[in-house]
Amino acid sequence: MQNKKKKLFLKGFKNRDASIIFFSVAASFLFVALITSAATTISTNVSTGGTLTVTGAATLNGNVTLGDAAADVVLSTGGFQASSTALVGGNATFYNTVGSKVHVVELMDRLLPTMDRELGKRLEVVLKKQGVDIRTSTKVGSVRSSGDKVEALLQDSKIESEVALICVGRRPNTSGLGLEGLGVLMEKGRIVVNEFLETNVKGIFAIGDCIGGPMLAHAASYEGMIACDNIAGTKKGVDYNLIPSCIFTEPEIAVCGLCEDEAKKAYPGSKAVKFPYMASSKAQVITRPDGFIKMVGDASGRLLGIEIMGHNACDLIGEASLAIAMKANIEDMAAAVHAHPTLSEIFGDASHLFLGKAIHTI
Ligand SMILES: Cc1cc2nc3c(=O)[nH]c(=O)nc-3n(C[C@H](O)[C@H](O)[C@H](O)COP(=O)(O)OP(=O)(O)OC[C@H]3O[C@@H](n4cnc5c(N)ncnc54)[C@H](O)[C@@H]3O)c2cc1C
Numbered sequence: 001m002q003n004k005k006k007k008l009f010l011k012g013f014k015n016r017d018a019s020i021i022f023f024s025v026a027a028s029f030l031f032v033a034l035i036t037s038a039a040t041t042i043s044t045n046v047s048t049g050g051t052l053t054v055t056g057a058a059t060l061n062g063n064v065t066l067g068d069a070a071a072d073v074v075l076s077t078g079g080f081q082a083s084s085t086a087l088v089g090g091n092a093t094f095y096n097t098v099g100s101k102v103h104v105v106e107l108m109d110r111l112l113p114t115m116d117r118e119l120g121k122r123l124e125v126v127l128k129k130q131g132v133d134i135r136t137s138t139k140v141g142s143v144r145s146s147g148d149k150v151e152a153l154l155q156d157s158k159i160e161s162e163v164a165l166i167c168v169g170r171r172p173n174t175s176g177l178g179l180e181g182l183g184v185l186m187e188k189g190r191i192v193v194n195e196f197l198e199t200n201v202k203g204i205f206a207i208g209d210c211i212g213g214p215m216l217a218h219a220a221s222y223e224g225m226i227a228c229d230n231i232a233g234t235k236k237g238v239d240y241n242l243i244p245s246c247i248f249t250e251p252e253i254a255v256c257g258l259c260e261d262e263a264k265k266a267y268p269g270s271k272a273v274k275f276p277y278m279a280s281s282k283a284q285v286i287t288r289p290d291g292f293i294k295m296v297g298d299a300s301g302r303l304l305g306i307e308i309m310g311h312n313a314c315d316l317i318g319e320a321s322l323a324i325a326m327k328a329n330i331e332d333m334a335a336a337v338h339a340h341p342t343l344s345e346i347f348g349d350a351s352h353l354f355l356g357k358a359i360h361t362i
Helices: 002-015 029-034 067-072 117-129 217-231 260-266 281-285 313-325 330-335 345-354
Strands: 019-022 049-053 057-059 073-075 084-088 101-105 133-135 142-146 149-153 158-161 163-166 170-172 204-206 245-247 253-257 271-276 292-297 303-309
Touching: 049 217, 101 158, 117 133, 117 253, 117 303, 149 163, 204 217, 245 313, 253 313, 260 292, 260 303, 271 345, 292 330, 292 345, 303 313, 303 330, 303 345, 313 345, 330 345
Parallel strands: 019 049, 049 204, 073 163, 084 101, 084 163, 101 133
Antiparallel strands: 057 170, 142 149, 149 158, 245 253, 253 303, 271 292, 292 303
């Protein structure tokens, strides 16, 4: 079955009339049959197609000095079991749920600093309720061993725990590829591409974590499909508004398109409405009434973005991506009928609210 699928894909690929050298694409399932080898295969001799660079990202330690505690420090790709955890720069609730005492240290003034302010603030309240110790506007200087514990040294205090988990981000993994030698434009380690995912050197394309932007598996797959089509001769641009960002906390958080603040800056006259999970019958039935959907639209009623914080948010956000991809108006969203009782009814409710015709809230 697997082989049949592979053959079908290769056939489809051949029809695209492109010859492409891939050097490793772990996240993008579409390409696994085509992995060739390493950086030495890159050349500018790409007259029949293009070269696609997909080397992913590497872990960062965020300038935290690890000192002699390195053995008790886990970077973002690691897993562990510990009774207490100092989490540097993250929002993970998993370790709290499985019984570890979690301390979260975040440099910025709120959790989820790149998302709508309200989401970070609400998450902080929820996590504190769950017993997580949150320290915002706080920098970890270093982490050192202290007996059988590790100590994370903050500006004016310290946190003692069994393990320190550093998850301050990822950086493009591009060193040693020799791209600079080919004249490929790089910026702080990331490969610079245009909206068609092509570098400044004709025929060399790049996708995924190595170009920066949203470092997400579905973003890499989306970019991979667009780059292939472009190598095959079409001219398709990427639209990052379609890429959902999901945070797998409890409750989940998912956003797609512009958040309220971004929309108000970019489109004066735009507005946002918020419909609470509490008013959803399904959320009540399954005893998950905490959360909300926020719908953002411009003055003409065009849908600009959706944010959801609540049960199953990461599954629900697909409807937002579809609507934004189809350039839907909020009138269109309101016209769709959702089965009752389901959580997806919140899309209808939020759009009715936006249009001033709410039926489940006052
Ligand atoms: C702990 C963790 C959890 C994550 N969870 C999620 C999640 O829940 N949802 C989500 O959407 N994203 C998640 N991500 C991000 C996601 O994994 C990445 O965005 C995605 O894998 C990027 O795909 P990519 O193809 O660009 O790179 P990768 O998947 O990293 O693939 C790059 C490959 O290239 C290989 N390679 C590197 N250099 C060379 C070379 N010179 N020659 C040959 N091969 C080379 C690497 O070994 C690797 O196999 C997570 C990441 C981490 C670290």
